[in-house]
Amino acid sequence: MRLDYLTIFPEFFDVLGISLLGKAVDNGIVDIHAHDLRTWTHDRHRTVDDTPCGGGAGMVMKPDPWGEAFDDLLGADPDPSVHVVIPTPSGTPFRQDDAAQLSHADRIVFCCGRYEGIDHRVIDYASEHWSVHELSLGDYVLNGGEVAALAMTEAIVRLVPGVLGNPESLSEESYSQDQEGLLEYPVYTRPASWRGWDVPEVLMSGHHGHIAQWRREQSRELTRRRRPDLLTDE
Numbered sequence: 001m002r003l004d005y006l007t008i009f010p011e012f013f014d015v016l017g018i019s020l021l022g023k024a025v026d027n028g029i030v031d032i033h034a035h036d037l038r039t040w041t042h043d044r045h046r047t048v049d050d051t052p053c054g055g056g057a058g059m060v061m062k063p064d065p066w067g068e069a070f071d072d073l074l075g076a077d078p079d080p081s082v083h084v085v086i087p088t089p090s091g092t093p094f095r096q097d098d099a100a101q102l103s104h105a106d107r108i109v110f111c112c113g114r115y116e117g118i119d120h121r122v123i124d125y126a127s128e129h130w131s132v133h134e135l136s137l138g139d140y141v142l143n144g145g146e147v148a149a150l151a152m153t154e155a156i157v158r159l160v161p162g163v164l165g166n167p168e169s170l171s172e173e174s175y176s177q178d179q180e181g182l183l184e185y186p187v188y189t190r191p192a193s194w195r196g197w198d199v200p201e202v203l204m205s206g207h208h209g210h211i212a213q214w215r216r217e218q219s220r221e222l223t224r225r226r227r228p229d230l231l232t233d234e
């Protein structure tokens with residue numbers, strides 16, 4: 001899997017060389033390239049923004065640098081196997097299913113906008129050539145798409161075979177299929193008693209059936225309390 005990041009702050013993505021994703025890069029499972037969008041500017045000030053047509057506050061990112069970056073990185077031929085991800089507050093919510101779908105991609109290009117956003121013709125052009133995903137990390141506003149791109153990258157890449165040491169851990173996580181899309185149950189480790197708080201007895205019983213039942217009940221109760229929207233049968 002090759003990941004490209006178009007951004008005016010490429011150093012944001014230096015962190016991807018650390019930990020699990022760093023190992024995935026070292027193992028050649030993932031190939032990461034961060035690009036400074038100003039590479040594709042030609043004026044003395046390396047300008048990437050301009051005032052919004054129709055007025056309004058703030059600045060809008062000019063289309064030219066994006067178009068020239070697409071030309072260099074992707075060429076002009078349409079290829080639906082290339083996924084262009086545009087983090088934006090106006091996007092569809094980024095979910096585990098999106099991470100799972102994108103984990104099968106061979107190529108993902110993250111377009112990290114700043115200011116008031118990217119000239120919409122960039123999205124229109126990209127949509128004619130590649131598979132475009134306008135995705136929101138959540139219902140809040142960030143200063144730019146870089147932090148969202150990092151979070152989405154981790155959610156996607158950790159699902160790629162060979163990246164996680166123990167793929168079994170994926171099956172018991174919140175939102176995973178094996179968890180029936182429910183929130184993950186509370187977890188405990190040693191010591192059995194800590195500052196007056198004890199590990200639930202059932203987890204110390206060694207009775208796998210009872211433990212599995214307790215965990216299912218905990219997941220459903222937690223989901224009912226915190227995310228009733230995830231419960232499909234209520």
Ligand SMILES: Oc1ccccc1-c1ccno1
Pocket residue numbers: 087088089113114135136137138139140141142143144145146148
């Ligand atoms: O708030 C943003 C600004 C720029 C790019 C993305 C975002 C965002 C907010 C939530 N998800 O993405």
